[in-house]
Amino acid sequence: MEVIRAETAGFCMGVDMALNKLNRLMQENGEGRDVRTLGPIIHNPQVLARYEKQGVFTADTPEDVPRGAHCVIRAHGIPRHVEDRLRKRGVTILDATCPRVKKAQTLIAKHSDQGRTLLLYGEAEHPEVKGLLSYAGDDAIVFGSPEELDPEHLDPSRPYVLAAQTTQDREIFDELMNAMQADPNLDVVVLQTICDATKLRQEEAMHIAMDVDCMVVVGGRISGNTRRLVQVCEAKGARCVHVETPEELPLEELRTCARIGLTAGASTPGDIIDAVEAALLSI
Incomplete structure (x- = not known):
């Protein structure tokens, strides 16, 4: 055979960076003592189990993080309002958000602040998507496949910004992008947020x-x-x-x-x- x-x-660059940050913090803090991650730092059960054996546990909410502890923000990032709650806990935050995800958050915030409605290609329940949506205000549409987004139902009088979860299928996104940009009735800015x-x-x-x-x-x-x-x-x-x-x-x-x-x-x-x-x- x-x-x-x-x-x-x-491992991609973002995952490698996140785990290296956590490892350095553990070394400085002594075998993971008083270290939490807000949500799974990456989506791999075996890696998470290894960290639990070293005393690093996953907190589901900011309120689960003990005051005075160190808290690592996962590679997928977290919503704005969740980060605000975390800061109010008085914990020491280490942001391990993937740089590509962080860039997507920044770009979405910029165009949303300009009045554009976000069209986000991604999994609605994925933590990265929830984080990205928090940078778009209340005006956003999430769809898991091109079939779920009917361009004919979009309002030609409204400006849009099209983006994607960083791990989505590039071929599908490009086809969707080309179709929307070819429509003379739509005002769409496209963000290339899928990771290389x-x-x-x-x-x-x-x-x-x-x-x-x-x-x-x-x-x-x-x-x-x-x-x-x-x-x-x-x-x-x-x-x-x-x-x-x-x-x-x-x-x-x-x-x-x-x-x-x-x-x-x-x-x-x-x-x-x-x-x-x-x-x-x-x-």
Whole structure:
């Protein structure tokens, strides 16, 4: 069996930066003592479990963070009003928001302040999306697919700004952007908020998927960008298996494959990818 491993598999820059900030804080503060993250710092259960063993726990709300503690803002960012509540707790804040997400927040705020209505392509319940929406005021439309946004129902008299969750499918977004910009009745400013690392990861995964018998995608099931990798591979007609750990691999089913592609989400640590690859090569 041959395993084709994607070069872009694993931690992206934003995740790597967030975890490095947390690790430095733990070293300075002594094994995670009085350190919390507001929401999961990244969407990978195995990484979160490792930090819990070192005493770093996830707080669901600002009120769950003890006064005087250190609190790390997750890579996905948090809504404005939640950050305000956190500051009122008197905690020491370490902002580990991904720079790309932070830039998207800033751009959305700028255009929303100019009176434009935000059209946001993303998962409504995703923490990054909730954070982005908080920078758009009360005037925003979230849609999970182009089919959910009917341009004919948009008001030609209103100016809009189109943006996307940073881990969304670039091809779909570009098609939507082109269609809206081609409509002479719409006043739409487009923000290129999809991360370049996401684009490269998806393009490489699709390229590999077209040349193998099966794709294995490694990463947390709560990870939006990992689920998107599964979707883009399946869109190319590839059989796809999504696992979090090597123990979940359907090894007997994969024995019939001569070539297997391997990629992973942006919050998947390298040691888990290595373990999955070793399991595949052992078949």
